[in-house]
Amino acid sequence: MANEYFVRMGDGERISMTKEQIIADLQEGSADAADLGDIPELSGDELDKLADIIMDSNRIVSVEPGMEIPVTHDIGSIRIDGDQGNSGVGIPASRLVGCMMHERGFGADTMELGHIDYSFKPVKPVIAQECQTMESCQQNMTVPLLYGAMPNLGLYYTPDGPFENPGDLMKAFKINEARESIEHAGDHATRDITWIMQHLQKVGCDGVNFDTIGAAGDGDVYASLYAMKALREEFPNIYIEAGMAGECTLGMHGELEFEGNVLAGLWPHEQVPLAEEAGANMFGPVCNTNTSKSSAWNLARSVTFTKAAVEASNIPCHVDMGMGVGGIPMFETPPIDAVTRASKAMVEIAGVDGI
Amino acid sequence: MCFFYSSTIELFKEVVTTTKEELYKELSDAIVSCKKDQVLAAVEKARGELEAPDIIENGLAAGMNEVGTLFERGKLFLPHVMMAAEAMQAGVDELKDDMPESSNKAASVIVNGTVEGDVHDIGKAIVSTMLQTSGFEVYDIGRDAPVADFIAKIKETNANMVGISALMTTTLPGQKEVIEALEEEGLRDKVKVMVGGAPATNAWANKIGADCYAENATEAVNKAKELLL
Numbered sequence: 001m002a003n004e005y006f007v008r009m010g011d012g013e014r015i016s017m018t019k020e021q022i023i024a025d026l027q028e029g030s031a032d033a034a035d036l037g038d039i040p041e042l043s044g045d046e047l048d049k050l051a052d053i054i055m056d057s058n059r060i061v062s063v064e065p066g067m068e069i070p071v072t073h074d075i076g077s078i079r080i081d082g083d084q085g086n087s088g089v090g091i092p093a094s095r096l097v098g099c100m101m102h103e104r105g106f107g108a109d110t111m112e113l114g115h116i117d118y119s120f121k122p123v124k125p126v127i128a129q130e131c132q133t134m135e136s137c138q139q140n141m142t143v144p145l146l147y148g149a150m151p152n153l154g155l156y157y158t159p160d161g162p163f164e165n166p167g168d169l170m171k172a173f174k175i176n177e178a179r180e181s182i183e184h185a186g187d188h189a190t191r192d193i194t195w196i197m198q199h200l201q202k203v204g205c206d207g208v209n210f211d212t213i214g215a216a217g218d219g220d221v222y223a224s225l226y227a228m229k230a231l232r233e234e235f236p237n238i239y240i241e242a243g244m245a246g247e248c249t250l251g252m253h254g255e256l257e258f259e260g261n262v263l264a265g266l267w268p269h270e271q272v273p274l275a276e277e278a279g280a281n282m283f284g285p286v287c288n289t290n291t292s293k294s295s296a297w298n299l300a301r302s303v304t305f306t307k308a309a310v311e312a313s314n315i316p317c318h319v320d321m322g323m324g325v326g327g328i329p330m331f332e333t334p335p336i337d338a339v340t341r342a343s344k345a346m347v348e349i350a351g352v353d354g355i
Numbered sequence: 356m357c358f359f360y361s362s363t364i365e366l367f368k369e370v371v372t373t374t375k376e377e378l379y380k381e382l383s384d385a386i387v388s389c390k391k392d393q394v395l396a397a398v399e400k401a402r403g404e405l406e407a408p409d410i411i412e413n414g415l416a417a418g419m420n421e422v423g424t425l426f427e428r429g430k431l432f433l434p435h436v437m438m439a440a441e442a443m444q445a446g447v448d449e450l451k452d453d454m455p456e457s458s459n460k461a462a463s464v465i466v467n468g469t470v471e472g473d474v475h476d477i478g479k480a481i482v483s484t485m486l487q488t489s490g491f492e493v494y495d496i497g498r499d500a501p502v503a504d505f506i507a508k509i510k511e512t513n514a515n516m517v518g519i520s521a522l523m524t525t526t527l528p529g530q531k532e533v534i535e536a537l538e539e540e541g542l543r544d545k546v547k548v549m550v551g552g553a554p555a556t557n558a559w560a561n562k563i564g565a566d567c568y569a570e571n572a573t574e575a576v577n578k579a580k581e582l583l584l
Binding site for chain 1: 428429430431432433434435437438440441474476477480481483484487495524553554555556557558559568570
């Protein structure tokens with residue numbers, strides 16, 4: 001036991017591994033990312049550094065002085081007042097109070113206002129309330145305050161929306177109809193997101209966070225990129241964050257394009273140039289955690305994907321870190337040992353600009 | 356003379372083997388092309404040379420496995436998987452009359468759904484699709500499905516397996532409730548249980564007494580084959 005180190009599985013379970021086992025998992029995780037994304041594996045030195053971070057005897061680790069990075073927050077203030085299975089802690093507080101707690105209490109470098117449904121579509125009927133709240137927040141806060149929501153194309157399909165569910169159509173081999181449904185939903189989402197942000201810009205909103213782009217596949221990405229393009233054209237100074245949902249763009253449609261580029265099957269280093277072209281100021285690469293693998297395997301895989309995205313990017317990359325992403329275990333309250341190790345690795349090895 | 360004769364036989368065997376392998380590859384490649392007419396042409400060509408079960412198992416099914424791998428690697432997408440599945444079905448239908456009597460066994464039946472209170476649909480729908488394309492008879496009861504709906508559909512279809520999806524930590528206990536209902540109904544011994552969804556894990560599956568946990572759609576197919584075939 002003397003030569004074993006405390007690590008975690010992807011589901012947060014505490015396990016112990018020898019140095020040799022940790023290094024083997026690091027090599028395997030990095031190789032998996034390299035194979036899938038056709039990107040370089042981490043070098044020997046980088047794997048050694050990653051092993052040192054994982055095997056650090058302290059419970060909490062941090063970056064070296066001078067390597068501190070900005071921290072942006074998503075999910076609005078739902079983290080505080082949310083209590084319906086949405087990662088909140090159920091403390092009754094207004095959204096203004098929630099945003100100010102993040103700014104003044106938690107040290108957030110940027111913050112966002114978000115609706116309890118946290119998708120763009122349901123914001124339409126309550127746009128006046130969102131504008132009012134945004135204005136109040138802007139008058140009381142200093143850090144950049146964006147408006148955040150998920151493109152969530154799922155809400156445009158039956159039973160929540162007007163277009164037939166492509167999943168059902170696919171199962172009935174109605175492939176062309178499924179594709180048409182995705183295209184219609186994508187166009188509607190682009191229109192809705194643009195319309196919502198046009199209103200919020202009028203009350204002094206600093207920008208928009210597209211959260212979990214691609215959660216509903218390539219149609220989601222299509223809608224988001226064209227909304228970014230429209231917003232950039234209309235508001236040259238708007239700040240646009242583009243945060244992804246997973247390391248690979250799921251091809252629900254398979255042939256959707258943005259400016260001639262097929263969107264399905266893109267890995268983080270291929271996603272970022274398109275976000276940049278669409279007008280994003282910042283890109284949030286994501287790598288999902290495999291709960292059946294160790295934190296060493298997951299972190300090496302995640303760092304490998306993220307490092308390639310950072311190198312391919314001309315805009316800042318703020319990696320998505322949290323429950324089940326960025327090498328962090330899939331656990332509602334992610335263990336701090338795993339969170340700090342993953343964060344340090346992302347900064348010092350992947351070279352991210354923020355989290 | 357004997358040596359020459361023996362070598363000729365070996366050479367002949369090799370030629371036959373190569374041809375067989377080529378036919379398997381043609382069938383498999385036709386499935387990967389996702390084109391029904393190519394699959395039907397490959398089946399027609401192979402028909403005189405190979406037995407029907409051999410064509411399906413080593414040619415068409417091998418091609419579907421390759422499609423699954425390419426889907427997992429982001430090289431083929433959901434519509435392609437469906438087109439390949441449709442093409443494979445056409446190929447199998449074409450061979451129906453050539454199949455031996457003993458092979459007409461019923462397909463394993465799987466009921467798939469997302470638990471009550473959880474509206475996530477896409478991941479579960481992909482799993483249903485992949486299971487369907489792998490030859491299982493799949494009944495997808497959708498999302499936000501009450502426990503009673505799972506049980507009713509399992510009884511109605513005489514299912515061998517239930518796939519229970521949950522995408523939120525707060526709805527995860529719904530998977531346990533379905534298992535408890537199966538036990539109460541006396542169905543647990545005849546119905547295998549697979550759980551999945553972002554917050555589900557191997558440890559969770561063990562804790563609630565599920566038979567397996569699947570990380571993704573490909574793993575779901577592999578686990579279903581392990582448990583049912």
